Amino acid sequence: MALWGGRFQGETSALFKLFNDSLPVDYRLFEQDVVGSIAWADAIASVGIITATECSDLKTALNELLVEVNGDPAIILASGAEDIHSFVESALIAKVGDLGKKLHTGRSRNDQVATDLKLWCQSEGAALLARLESLHAELLALAEREFDAVMPGYTHLQRAQPITFGHWCLAYVEMIERDISRLADALTRANTCPLGSGALAGTAYKMDRHALAAALNFASPTLNSLDSVSDRDHVVELCSTASISMMHLSRMAEDLIFFNSGEANFISLSDEVTSGSSLMPQKKNPDALELIRGKTGRVYGSLVGILTTMKALPLAYNKDMQEDKEGLFDVVDSWAICLDMAALVLSGLKVNRPNALLAAQQGYANSTELADYLVSKGMPFREAHHVVGEVVVAAIAKQIPLEEFSLAELKTFAAIIEDDVYPNLTIEACLAKRDVLGGTALPQIQQAIAAKKSALK
Numbered sequence: 001m002a003l004w005g006g007r008f009q010g011e012t013s014a015l016f017k018l019f020n021d022s023l024p025v026d027y028r029l030f031e032q033d034v035v036g037s038i039a040w041a042d043a044i045a046s047v048g049i050i051t052a053t054e055c056s057d058l059k060t061a062l063n064e065l066l067v068e069v070n071g072d073p074a075i076i077l078a079s080g081a082e083d084i085h086s087f088v089e090s091a092l093i094a095k096v097g098d099l100g101k102k103l104h105t106g107r108s109r110n111d112q113v114a115t116d117l118k119l120w121c122q123s124e125g126a127a128l129l130a131r132l133e134s135l136h137a138e139l140l141a142l143a144e145r146e147f148d149a150v151m152p153g154y155t156h157l158q159r160a161q162p163i164t165f166g167h168w169c170l171a172y173v174e175m176i177e178r179d180i181s182r183l184a185d186a187l188t189r190a191n192t193c194p195l196g197s198g199a200l201a202g203t204a205y206k207m208d209r210h211a212l213a214a215a216l217n218f219a220s221p222t223l224n225s226l227d228s229v230s231d232r233d234h235v236v237e238l239c240s241t242a243s244i245s246m247m248h249l250s251r252m253a254e255d256l257i258f259f260n261s262g263e264a265n266f267i268s269l270s271d272e273v274t275s276g277s278s279l280m281p282q283k284k285n286p287d288a289l290e291l292i293r294g295k296t297g298r299v300y301g302s303l304v305g306i307l308t309t310m311k312a313l314p315l316a317y318n319k320d321m322q323e324d325k326e327g328l329f330d331v332v333d334s335w336a337i338c339l340d341m342a343a344l345v346l347s348g349l350k351v352n353r354p355n356a357l358l359a360a361q362q363g364y365a366n367s368t369e370l371a372d373y374l375v376s377k378g379m380p381f382r383e384a385h386h387v388v389g390e391v392v393v394a395a396i397a398k399q400i401p402l403e404e405f406s407l408a409e410l411k412t413f414a415a416i417i418e419d420d421v422y423p424n425l426t427i428e429a430c431l432a433k434r435d436v437l438g439g440t441a442l443p444q445i446q447q448a449i450a451a452k453k454s455a456l457k
């Protein structure tokens with residue numbers, strides 16, 4: 001039976017019930033609804049609506065319900081209730097009769113659903129933070145294993161300058177750290193309790209909302225009842241934080257898919273996270289990474305969905321807002337499994353050092369070094385850049401790397417070039433020169449890893 005039958009004389013259509021009911025989605029708020037209801041029982045007892053005994057009977061029944069449903073979760077959906085709040089209330093009435101009908105005094109499903117969802121965001125948010133931290137640890141461990149494995153760094157997907165695999169890992173460590181800070185920040189802002197805001201104007205019972213907020217582990221109560229029941233910023237912020245993080249994961253996935261390709265062959269992925277082709281026996285496909293890249297799209301879709309649903313909604317609650325949960329739940333599930341999968345991919349990843357080094361040695365990745373050498377001999381950088389461009393054209397024509405030109409040949413481009421040019425053109429020299437904060441020189445990478453690890457402690 002619906003909670004609101006009295007006002008109606010006709011039956012609602014079956015199609016309307018199917019369209020309107022949110023239980024198939026919001027059943028996931030069951031635990032939060034029970035916890036919120038227990039806190040609400042105390043709140044209405046504190047203002048004399050129910051006696052201490054009634055309050056304790058209600059709480060006992062709610063706790064029993066929690067145990068029963070955990071034992072057999074299917075009873076929620078089998079109930080055919082309109083939403084999770086109706087389910088909990090009906091189940092309570094089935095247990096304690098008329099007393100159960102007192103619980104909703106002074107409360108609305110509007111402040112109730114806002115509270116349930118914020119509680120859910122807090123607990124899922126904490127689990128997501130833990131997953132981000134595991135991925136962070138996995139990246140740091142990989143950075144440590146491969147800190148000196150040389151590979152080409154790219155711009156425009158053209159080989160640009162040599163870097164190390166450890167340096168590549170540390171770039172994603174920076175991104176994950178920003179993701180962690182963004183999520184923690186969003187959760188701090190969402191740490192306010194809407195309960196006691198009623199339908200929109202505030203509850204009519206003069207209770208201590210600070211105590212109610214504290215009972216539910218929120219940092220404080222919300223301060224305006226209209227905003228309390230209509231605010232979904234926490235949903236938007238979780239979706240946007242997830243979207244930015246998925247953007248990072250998708251870039252990491254794309255880098256690794258390329259590194260794993262037959263053309264690059266800088267890394268090998270573990271059998272644990274790859275699959276074969278039904279037709280081509282030789283294939284080992286990077287499915288895990290492709291799915292991370294692919295799931296990014298649906299996460300962005302949910303962000304745009306909730307922003308669009310909320311756009312121009314008049315204050316306060318509108319049923320449009322019931323559409324907030326499906327996207328959010330999918331975002332949180334997708335983000336969580338992608339974080340776990342990314343960590344698993346990294347844990348089994350091997351760098352094919354000889355191939356990666358060979359690629360770094362090709363493609364004239366030491367051209368900048370030759371220009372810097374000319375600068376060190378007094379040539380202005382712009383002129384040096386031009387000269388080295390000519391050397392590269394000649395080298396391509398001869399199909400040799402820069403360092404295979406003889407000194408006499410090099411002197412035809414710039415007479416100031418001497419024998420001391422050659423040590424400047426080695427991979428080791430290219431890396432060692434970048435010994436500045438944030439650079440790819442090995443001591444910088446080692447220092448960065450050590451600093452990150454000590455920050456963890």
Ligand code: ARG
Nearest residue numbers: 022026083109110113321322
């Ligand atoms: N199932 C609803 C939701 O998810 C609960 C709030 C219903 N409030 C109302 N006034 N109909 O938003």
